[in-house]
Amino acid sequence: MGIATAKKAVTGLDATKVLDPRWLKPDSIETEWVISVLDETIAKLELSCLVPPILASLDRFSALLGPEITKNLTEHQKLSSKMEHLLASPEEEEEEDTVRAEERRVSLCLLEQQLKSSVRNILRLLLANPSICKALKCEAGPREPPAEVFIKAFREFRNFMLERLLTNPTKEEEMVQFMEDVSLRIKKNTETVTASRAELLAAICTRDEEVQKKDNMIKGLKKSMQDLAENCKTDILQVKWEGEKEQKEELQASRAKCASLQQDIQQLRAQLKKLVLEHRASELALRKRKCRAETEILNWVQKYDADMAEKQAEYEEVHAAYTKEKAELSVLMEKHALLLQEYSQIEEERRICQEKKKKALEELATTTLAATRIQAFWRGYLIRSTFKSKKKKKKGKGKSKGKDTKAKK
Numbered sequence: 001m002g003i004a005t006a007k008k009a010v011t012g013l014d015a016t017k018v019l020d021p022r023w024l025k026p027d028s029i030e031t032e033w034v035i036s037v038l039d040e041t042i043a044k045l046e047l048s049c050l051v052p053p054i055l056a057s058l059d060r061f062s063a064l065l066g067p068e069i070t071k072n073l074t075e076h077q078k079l080s081s082k083m084e085h086l087l088a089s090p091e092e093e094e095e096e097d098t099v100r101a102e103e104r105r106v107s108l109c110l111l112e113q114q115l116k117s118s119v120r121n122i123l124r125l126l127l128a129n130p131s132i133c134k135a136l137k138c139e140a141g142p143r144e145p146p147a148e149v150f151i152k153a154f155r156e157f158r159n160f161m162l163e164r165l166l167t168n169p170t171k172e173e174e175m176v177q178f179m180e181d182v183s184l185r186i187k188k189n190t191e192t193v194t195a196s197r198a199e200l201l202a203a204i205c206t207r208d209e210e211v212q213k214k215d216n217m218i219k220g221l222k223k224s225m226q227d228l229a230e231n232c233k234t235d236i237l238q239v240k241w242e243g244e245k246e247q248k249e250e251l252q253a254s255r256a257k258c259a260s261l262q263q264d265i266q267q268l269r270a271q272l273k274k275l276v277l278e279h280r281a282s283e284l285a286l287r288k289r290k291c292r293a294e295t296e297i298l299n300w301v302q303k304y305d306a307d308m309a310e311k312q313a314e315y316e317e318v319h320a321a322y323t324k325e326k327a328e329l330s331v332l333m334e335k336h337a338l339l340l341q342e343y344s345q346i347e348e349e350r351r352i353c354q355e356k357k358k359k360a361l362e363e364l365a366t367t368t369l370a371a372t373r374i375q376a377f378w379r380g381y382l383i384r385s386t387f388k389s390k391k392k393k394k395k396g397k398g399k400s401k402g403k404d405t406k407a408k409k
Contacts, residue, residue: 031165031166033304033308034161034165035161035162037300037301038154039158040300041154041296041300042151042154042155044127045147045151045154045293046137046151047123047126047127047133047136048119048293049143049144049147050137050143051073051076052144052285054136055073055076055077055080058070058073058074061136064135065132068125069125069126072118072121072122072125076115076118076119076122079115083108083111083112086111087108112288115288115292146283147286147289150290
């Protein structure tokens with residue numbers, strides 16, 4: 001009882017962790033890559049399970065799938081038929097030469113490789129068209145039970161991998177503490193079971209006493225029955241004769257019923273044999289699918305490792321170039337600071353020179369303007385002086401002419 005309670009508690013804890021979004025959130029890129037690979041594999045497995053029902057009703061799905069996918073499915077169906085024909089052929093006898101057996105094995109290997117390539121092409125084309133995949137999942141109907149069981153097991157494997165990738169030391173300590181609590185609870189339940197067993201032993205002893213009493217009573221009743229049998233021997237013989245008669249009748253009826261049941265058993269055995277053959281074929285197909293799925297998973301993991309190695313090398317190369325350019329940039333920044341300081345000094349010197357030139361030009365302009373005004377004033381003065389001297393000369397001539405005229409008169 002305690003062990004069952006502990007198991008239920010552990011199962012409840014695991015279920016709570018699996019359903020908790022914080023628990024399911026990947027905390028690293030590597031975890032996301034692994035989970036994305038597993039999710040993609042689950043999607044491919046679901047699509048692979050749709051191939052047999054699609055092949056069974058290819059004419060109905062051809063309009064939905066399109067010519068390219070239909071062509072690939074037809075080729076896959078032909079390859080499957082060849083594989084079934086080779087597998088259904090009788091085993092080689094001992095006296096048959098080994099050359100034909102080797103040819104048959106090589107043919108099976110080639111067909112297997114072609115089937116793998118065909119399945120990969122079909123999955124690639126289907127994954128390239130999400131709308132077609134969604135429509136096929138709605139139209140194809142439920143999957144076969146073995147395929148459903150395998151996909152469910154793979155999903156559980158994916159959840160287990162996610163839980164293992166996300167488990168950290170803190171959560172492990174919590175789990176250890178929880179297991180200690182469960183152990184303590186189991187210990188308490190064991191003590192309760194021990195006490196219950198003691199009570200059960202006491203109840204068994206009481207029951208044995210009651211059974212002993214009833215046995216004694218039964219013995220008394222048997223003795224009285226023996227006495228009654230001796231007294232009623234004639235009646236017993238009559239009853240015995242009637243019982244033997246009924247027994248014979250029932251024996252005859254039982255034999256007839258046994259014959260019919262035997263016939264039913266033979267029919268059921270034939271049906272069982274037929275079902276066993278059918279399930280063997282389906283088991284073989286599922287094993288092939290499982291082998292193909294494992295091969296694809298291995299290929300994807302190898303491809304993932306190669307891609308990650310290439311990305312890592314590329315990252316290291318880019319990081320080295322970045323470090324080198326960063327060092328060069330720091331050197332250039334130091335040179336730029338020095339050049340900027342020199343440029344500031346040169347600009348300051350240019351500004352001082354320009355101010356000096358501007359001041360000299362202003363002084364030259366002021367001096368030129370003053371000289372121009374002085375020259376203009378001097379020229380005006382000279383012109384005015386010239387005009388004044390000319391006027392004085394004209395006035396002197398006019399006076400002398402008047403005097404001469406008066407003298408003439």
